[in-house]
Amino acid sequence: xxxxxxxxxxxxxxxxxxxxxxxxxxxxxxxxxxxxxxxxxxxxxxxxxxxxxxxxxxxxxxxxxxxxxxxxxxxxxxxxxxxxxxxxxxxxxxxxxxxxxxxxxxxxxxxxx
Amino acid sequence: xxxxxxxxxxxxxxxxxxxxxxxxxxxxxxxxxxxxxxxxxxxxxxxxxxxxxxxxxxxxxxxxxxxxxxxxxxxxxxxxxxxxxxxxxxxxxxxxxxxxxxxxxxxxxxxxxx
Numbered sequence: 001x002x003x004x005x006x007x008x009x010x011x012x013x014x015x016x017x018x019x020x021x022x023x024x025x026x027x028x029x030x031x032x033x034x035x036x037x038x039x040x041x042x043x044x045x046x047x048x049x050x051x052x053x054x055x056x057x058x059x060x061x062x063x064x065x066x067x068x069x070x071x072x073x074x075x076x077x078x079x080x081x082x083x084x085x086x087x088x089x090x091x092x093x094x095x096x097x098x099x100x101x102x103x104x105x106x107x108x109x110x111x112x113x
Numbered sequence: 114x115x116x117x118x119x120x121x122x123x124x125x126x127x128x129x130x131x132x133x134x135x136x137x138x139x140x141x142x143x144x145x146x147x148x149x150x151x152x153x154x155x156x157x158x159x160x161x162x163x164x165x166x167x168x169x170x171x172x173x174x175x176x177x178x179x180x181x182x183x184x185x186x187x188x189x190x191x192x193x194x195x196x197x198x199x200x201x202x203x204x205x206x207x208x209x210x211x212x213x214x215x216x217x218x219x220x221x222x223x224x225x226x227x
Contacts, residue, residue: 033215043204043217056214088156101148102215104158 002027004093004105012111018079021108025072025093031055032074033102034066037088046089049074050097078110086112115140117205119218126195127226133180134190134221136205144210147188149179152202152220161203164188195225 005024013019025032034046045058049068066076072093078085088109092102116139126132138147149161164172164179172179180189188207192199205218 035215035217042219045214045216048214058214090156090158092158101160101163103160104150106155106157109156 004091004103006089006091006105006108008108009106010109010111012113013081014113015081015083017081018077019081019110021076021078021089021091021110023074023076023091023093023105025074025091026103029093029095029103030072031094031097032068032072033092033094034074034076035090035092036060037090037107038086043090046076048097055097081112083112086110115142115207115209115214115216117207117216117218119205119221121221122219123222123224125224125226126192126199128197129194131191131193132195132223134192134203134205134223136188136190136218138186138188138205138207138216140186140207140209142209142211146208146210147179147181148206148208148215149177149188149190150204150206150217151199152204154201158204162190192223197225197227199223200225 007022031050033048037043048056052068063079068074088107090107092104094102118137145166147164151159162174162177164181176193178191202220204220208215
């Protein structure tokens, strides 16, 4: 069974631009969560989607948004990029919302210049 | 408030020796899950082990075991017979059953010395 895939793996953007990251969960998994990982703040929860609905949201500004499609694939969008948005963005899937284990993808490394 | 604390930024262990990575947590939820993840330099987070707050026995998965002391709110990871491939960052995490969010510690960098 294929794991969680994230595209693109690496991305370079300039301040003020917007970016869309994609995540395909493990087949059969309906919950997708997004995390931002930076050296200074560590791993921080962005949001979780289940059955196309956002179930939970972390403490991030409204520039960070997401959605989930009927096939459980999820996208995360960041508008008006700031230098501080440079990070590794990790997506994790699990069979159900609140399921015990989350399986992570390889991440998308975003650099904002 | 939920909080995970990992007080060891870096650890070194000799190959084939055992090592303990510390983790303490704080939550007011009576029911929660505790997790350990490994993150190699490639960046992918790998699930290692899970312990439920009501589990009576400590969880074990191969060379990994979780030393769960509920009264002390600690969930230390023990890696036995360390291998060079164990060199990575290790994160402790908690998920209260009343919410869907995972809370992660700041991680411990483990280096296995040949």
